[in-house]
Amino acid sequence: MNQQMEIIGIGNELLIGKTLNTNASWLAKRATTFGIKVKRITVVGDDVNEIASIVDEALERKPKFIVTTGGLGPTFDDKTLEGIAKALNCKLEVDEKALRMVREKYQTYYREGKMERVELTPARIKMARLPEKAEPLPNSVGTAPGVIINVGGTLLIALPGVPAEMEAIFEESVAPLLEKEAGELTFFETSIYADGIMESALAPLVDKTMHDNPHVYIKSHPKGEERKPHIEIHFSTTAKSSKTAKNRLGKAIIQLSELVQKDGGKIKSKKKK
Amino acid sequence: MNQQMEIIGIGNELLIGKTLNTNASWLAKRATTFGIKVKRITVVGDDVNEIASIVDEALERKPKFIVTTGGLGPTFDDKTLEGIAKALNCKLEVDEKALRMVREKYQTYYREGKMERVELTPARIKMARLPEKAEPLPNSVGTAPGVIINVGGTLLIALPGVPAEMEAIFEESVAPLLEKEAGELTFFETSIYADGIMESALAPLVDKTMHDNPHVYIKSHPKGEERKPHIEIHFSTTAKSSKTAKNRLGKAIIQLSELVQKDGGKIKSKKKK
Numbered sequence: 001m002n003q004q005m006e007i008i009g010i011g012n013e014l015l016i017g018k019t020l021n022t023n024a025s026w027l028a029k030r031a032t033t034f035g036i037k038v039k040r041i042t043v044v045g046d047d048v049n050e051i052a053s054i055v056d057e058a059l060e061r062k063p064k065f066i067v068t069t070g071g072l073g074p075t076f077d078d079k080t081l082e083g084i085a086k087a088l089n090c091k092l093e094v095d096e097k098a099l100r101m102v103r104e105k106y107q108t109y110y111r112e113g114k115m116e117r118v119e120l121t122p123a124r125i126k127m128a129r130l131p132e133k134a135e136p137l138p139n140s141v142g143t144a145p146g147v148i149i150n151v152g153g154t155l156l157i158a159l160p161g162v163p164a165e166m167e168a169i170f171e172e173s174v175a176p177l178l179e180k181e182a183g184e185l186t187f188f189e190t191s192i193y194a195d196g197i198m199e200s201a202l203a204p205l206v207d208k209t210m211h212d213n214p215h216v217y218i219k220s221h222p223k224g225e226e227r228k229p230h231i232e233i234h235f236s237t238t239a240k241s242s243k244t245a246k247n248r249l250g251k252a253i254i255q256l257s258e259l260v261q262k263d264g265g266k267i268k269s270k271k272k273k
Numbered sequence: 274m275n276q277q278m279e280i281i282g283i284g285n286e287l288l289i290g291k292t293l294n295t296n297a298s299w300l301a302k303r304a305t306t307f308g309i310k311v312k313r314i315t316v317v318g319d320d321v322n323e324i325a326s327i328v329d330e331a332l333e334r335k336p337k338f339i340v341t342t343g344g345l346g347p348t349f350d351d352k353t354l355e356g357i358a359k360a361l362n363c364k365l366e367v368d369e370k371a372l373r374m375v376r377e378k379y380q381t382y383y384r385e386g387k388m389e390r391v392e393l394t395p396a397r398i399k400m401a402r403l404p405e406k407a408e409p410l411p412n413s414v415g416t417a418p419g420v421i422i423n424v425g426g427t428l429l430i431a432l433p434g435v436p437a438e439m440e441a442i443f444e445e446s447v448a449p450l451l452e453k454e455a456g457e458l459t460f461f462e463t464s465i466y467a468d469g470i471m472e473s474a475l476a477p478l479v480d481k482t483m484h485d486n487p488h489v490y491i492k493s494h495p496k497g498e499e500r501k502p503h504i505e506i507h508f509s510t511t512a513k514s515s516k517t518a519k520n521r522l523g524k525a526i527i528q529l530s531e532l533v534q535k536d537g538g539k540i541k542s543k544k545k546k
Contacts (some may be wrong), residue, residue: 009314011534012490012492012509013492013494014298014301014314015301015305015310015312015313015314016301016302016305016311016462016509017298017299017300017301017302017303017304017305017311018302019298019464019494020293020294020295020298021293021294021297021298021314022293024294024316025287025290025293025294026290027290028287028288028289029290029291030289030290031286031290032289032290037288038288038290039288039317039318039323039541040288040315040316040317040323040327041282041287041288041294041315041316042313042314042316043297043313043314044312044313045317046492047310050312050313052474057330073472073476073481073493073495074472074473074474075475075476075492075493076476076478076479076483077492082320104317107413109471114471114502115471116327121473121474122477123473123474123476123477124473127473127542142495143472143473148446162495187289189289189291191310198382199284199346199347199416200346200347200386200396200397200400200416201350201394202348202393203346203347203348203349204395204396206348206349207348207349210349217291219285219286219319219348219350220346220348221286221292221361221417222346224437230385231393234286234291236289
């Protein structure tokens with residue numbers, strides 16, 4: 001069985017519709033290519049109790065990975081680590097390794113002439129205050145380190161909300177962990193497009209094809225307008241080799257295409273403009 | 274106190290990073306403008322048990338509104354209503370009003386020459402099988418009706434995943450309910466942009482300004498790259514009138530702008546290109 005992941009986005013800007021949760025989508029895509037199954041994505045605001053609750057609930061479901069994004073910065077409303085500490089019932093303490101990372105960042109900024117002096121203000125030290133037993137993860141793009149904690153076998157990983165920083169820490173420190181845990185299965189996917197058939201007419205054809213191809217998951221996504229049905233049909237499978245995956249997907253695509261054409265629909269391999 | 278909402282996105286495509294959850298963001302923005310507070314956004318896959326769990330958990334937190342998107346269509350993996358019925362421990366039954374809506378849609382398609390005959394196949398009847406006590410909401414853009422159920426005071430509302438259909442049902446049937454429940458408070462927001470100051474140096478200035486302006490929430494969003502700090506500073510408040518809101522936001526913006534400029538930063542009212 002493949003390992004599972006939950007993703008938690010933290011930030012009021014996500015709850016007022018100001019910011020699209022592109023971080024969750026990016027992480028989900030990356031995790032999926034490693035063969036990790038994302039089971040749930042959640043968003044809560046910048047509130048210690050909300051963060052503590054959501055982390056606690058996710059831990060109870062015992063996924064292999066929980067990845068949070070946002071709330072690691074220097075401002076008062078960056079509350080992720082406080083929320084995690086509350087969920088784990090432990091204290092926040094200045095971590096020497098994290099403090100060294102933060103200090104080195106400001107020394108670099110100083111050398112580049114961006115600061116008049118290197119000063120570790122409370123707001124800056126805050127980024128190095130980690131829950132007990134946490135390890136900092138270096139941030140090659142920004143200042144706030146990422147954080148990883150092993151909680152009874154679940155790897156709880158906190159990443160910054162700035163996409164470039166989140167992605168850099170993920171690629172450098174998290175992707176190798178996912179690769180190790182992923183097992184032998186990889187996720188493969190492809191889409192075809194059907195014109196001239198309504199989704200309700202397509203539905204039984206998809207059912208039949210999935211029944212005959214038990215390892216392939218097929219999902220239809222209507223893309224056209226009411227008067228001109230245009231449906232994306234997405235095929236996916238997890239397999240040990242790309243050869244197996246291609247065989248499976250190819251067989252299912254041929255069967256469904258024939259069924260659609262028999263019903264008067266047209267199949268295309270590209271999306272209609 | 275303002276009413277609360279939770280948003281639940283349903284669909285494997287969201288969990289594999291294939292589709293961005295723009296529906297949640299759109300709903301969050303619309304609800305926020307009505308003065309409704311979105312407390313949590315969640316995404317689960319096309320799985321009856323997952324859907325039942327998430328609906329059950331949301332109901333336990335007793336928000337005024339729970340809005341789900343996705344999983345109302347005619348295909349086998351459209352499982353939202355089955356999941357809701359499981360959470361409510363009730364049956365799915367063909368609803369006469371919903372069936373009429375679905376039939377009328379197909380009659381229209383027939384008259385437009387898009388179907389050879391009007392036939393209510395099992396896949397089509399499925400869209401009219403609602404949990405007991407549910408009411409269908411007309412879908413002016415597509416086929417599957419929306420659904421609303423009053424569960425002990427919480428309005429549980431299921432909308433389709435196709436954005437145009439979701440938005441149409443929301444505007445026609447859901448927005449009026451939100452307006453009624455919203456109370457007297459409306460959400461107001463605006464942003465300014467700071468250059469030449471690091472977020473860690475801005476943090477204590479934001480703290481001071483928020484302390485002096487207790488009704489204004491201020492959040493910084495770093496937008497620049499490491500070498501050139503460029504920070505969006507987002508101000509928001511909920512107030513009974515736009516006059517009160519503008520006064521509050523204006524006062525906070527002036528105070529923070531002065532503090533930033535005193536520290537050598539520059540304030541702009543527009544985002545840097």
